[in-house]
Amino acid sequence: MDEKDFDKIYTDFQPKIYQYLIRLVGRNDAEDLTQAVFTRVSLALDQFRGESRLSTWIYRIATNLATDSLRLPALRLRDKQVSFDQDTEIKSISTESLNMEQQIIRREMNQCIRSLIENLPVNYRTVIVLNELEGFKNSEIAQILDTSLHTVKIRLHRARTKLKKEMINQCDFYWDERNELSCDPKREIKEL
Numbered sequence: 001m002d003e004k005d006f007d008k009i010y011t012d013f014q015p016k017i018y019q020y021l022i023r024l025v026g027r028n029d030a031e032d033l034t035q036a037v038f039t040r041v042s043l044a045l046d047q048f049r050g051e052s053r054l055s056t057w058i059y060r061i062a063t064n065l066a067t068d069s070l071r072l073p074a075l076r077l078r079d080k081q082v083s084f085d086q087d088t089e090i091k092s093i094s095t096e097s098l099n100m101e102q103q104i105i106r107r108e109m110n111q112c113i114r115s116l117i118e119n120l121p122v123n124y125r126t127v128i129v130l131n132e133l134e135g136f137k138n139s140e141i142a143q144i145l146d147t148s149l150h151t152v153k154i155r156l157h158r159a160r161t162k163l164k165k166e167m168i169n170q171c172d173f174y175w176d177e178r179n180e181l182s183c184d185p186k187r188e189i190k191e192l
Contacts, residue, residue, distance in 0.1 A: 006042050013055070014038065016134070017062050023129045024066040024122065033069060037062045052143050059136070060144040063126065070122055109183055116166045124159030131156060 017037055021030035040061050048057060117128055130136045130144060138156070142149045171183040 006045060009041065009045070009054070009058075010038055013058050017058065020059065020129065020134060021062060021066055023118075023133065024063075024126060025069055029069060033062070033065050036065055040065075053140070056136075056140050056143045059130070059134070060146065063130075063144050064146075066126075067122070112171065112183065112185060113167070116163055116170065119166070120159060120162060123155055124162060127152060127155045128159045128163065 014034065018030055018034045021033045021037075024030075025033060037058065041058060044061075048054070052060075117125060120128065126145070127141060130141045131138070136144065138152045139149055141156075142152045145152065167183070170186055172186050173183045176182045
């Protein structure tokens with residue numbers, strides 16, 4: 001393996017893998033797992049046969065390490081501490097045309113949706129993150145997770161269904177003055 005090849009791979013993929021792992025295992029463990037991913041990549045790069053895209057192969061290594069780490073009892077307890085980067089927008093739109101109030105509302109909506117994704121079971125969270133946030137196609141997700149395309153489709157469907165149900169239970173939706181769908185967290189009605 002050429003050291004320059006690995007340096008380029010590390011430069012290109014390290015920030016992406018780190019953010020991906022934050023979304024799966026939380027900030028506390030993402031840094032160590034990211035280093036473990038690139039240690040494995042450096043050791044196995046000579047054996048990479050190119051049967052899949054390089055990104056798919058690297059994400060598979062990251063996913064396997066994250067899944068293994070979540071099986072450890074200490075990490076299972078912290079599973080609920082997963083956190084998305086505050087700058088991650090779920091459905092990205094240009095914020096340049098939004099006024100300050102609209103930007104704040106958009107940020108709050110994204111935070112709400114991120115928290116709902118964070119609370120999904122890890123197998124649903126993984127496929128949602130890979131598809132919606134990382135931009136992988138279903139066939140690539142199947143390779144990353146070493147599962148069938150059918151299984152990926154089922155998990156994505158179930159994850160979206162569960163996410164939609166949680167959004168309906170926890171959010172009030174309305175159309176804003178720009179005719180865009182917006183939401184506010186539902187307020188609990190306390191009985192007197």
